[in-house]
Amino acid sequence: MAEVLVFVDHVDGVVRKPTLELLTLARRVGEPVAVALGAGAGATAGVLGEHGAVRVLVDEAPEYGEFLVVPKVDALVAACEAVSPVAVLVVSSAEGKEVAARLALRTGSGLLTDVVDVEAGEGGVVVVQSVFAASFTTRSRVVRGGAVVTVKPNSAPVEPVAAAGEVVGLEVSFSPGASGTRVTGREARESTGRPELTEAAIVVSGGRGVNGAENFALIEALADSLGAAVGASRAAVDAGWYPHSAQVGQTGKSVSPQLYIASGISGAIQHRAGMQTSKTIVAINKDAEAPIFDLVDYGVVGDLFQVVPQLTDEIKARKG
Known part of the structure; x- marks a missing residue:
């Protein structure tokens, strides 16, 4: 069966809900293979396996926290070379869209953003988007390379399905551009106690x-x-x-x-x-x-x- 890469959005090993939604969508078109990066990435395997990930590619290198975006793209390129996925699913956030766009460029693949549904179709993965301020609904697929897809949160239910969740180390060679933009400081946003x-x-x-x-x-x-x-x-x-x-x-x-x-x-x-x-x-x-x-x-x-x-x-x- 075809494999689908799911880029994991987590905070110190705590997987955020939109990633679990991506696993639901990924199972519609193939076997989900999760990619978890940075501090605490290994701790994500349990919950990812409980939601359908057959494997979890893990790299906890410090570069993912020290630099912006590019190290993550390097890792996804390495994951694509290891897996040859039919699609790569990423949460449709500001960072997610940048990661996806850079990945599509690096791999010569088509990019589809702000998707609200994913399904298997003739000729590859078919996605549904709401366009022109949601005045129209379109169905699209890429015609070159594996599809790189960003999915809007709340587009799919979270459906637990037990899978192996095997942890596999991901070997990543960082490109010269990986250290181009360094994170010099972080400040925690004041919590309101309300949902994101x-x-x-x-x-x-x-x-x-x-x-x-x-x-x-x-x-x-x-x-x-x-x-x-x-x-x-x-x-x-x-x-x-x-x-x-x-x-x-x-x-x-x-x-x-x-x-x-x-x-x-x-x-x-x-x-x-x-x-x-x-x-x-x-x-x-x-x-x-x-x-x-x-x-x-x-x-x-x-x-x-x-x-x-x-x-x-x-x-x-x-x-x-």
Whole structure:
């Protein structure tokens, strides 16, 4: 059976959920072979094996933490030479897209980004993408080399399936460019206790209608009642009401949660491009003609300063 490389996103050996989703997709087209790099990489084998990885290629060289991107590309090139995969799956994050693009260039392969589904097809792996702000759905495959694919988080369920998870050392020869950009320091981001925005099953976002940084407390309260992540429109971020790291949209982060609640967001194309693949969309806006209502599953025409607190109280009451 064909093999599929899965690039593991982990933090000191703790595998992040989007990687487990990649293993689910990989099993649809072949046998998953995981590639885990950096400190703690060996500790990932257990959970990866529990989710279908037949092998885990491991290299814990310090270069992956000391330098940016290129050492990881060198390792994936080595993995491709060892495995000859039909496809390489990478999480569709900012770093993931850069790694994937460099890998595709180095291996002479086709690159497909922000994919929402993967399946086996005649002539190779077929992927599904939502394009032009999710106005269209396309099905594509590469025609040269093995496909290099970045997949949006929340595109597939996490499905545990026992496999060998055999740990195999990966021999990597770093290229001269591997040491070109050194990491000089790291600063931990302050934890909010909320899920990571791009991985969250529920996202509650606020926009221009929130009318001030102090009013984002309403959005946060609703999010916390649902165990959700907090997002913001570009207008709210540009106004300095919420951090740029929470921006949802074409120039921010793309999200695809099970539930997306937009409060005080008009629905400009820039924002829609980042959230339109959400499974269920709810909008709260006092303007009945706001474009956001064109794509929602449920819409509430009303003042968010009245609707959001009531909704938060009702959720808390039902949770007991």
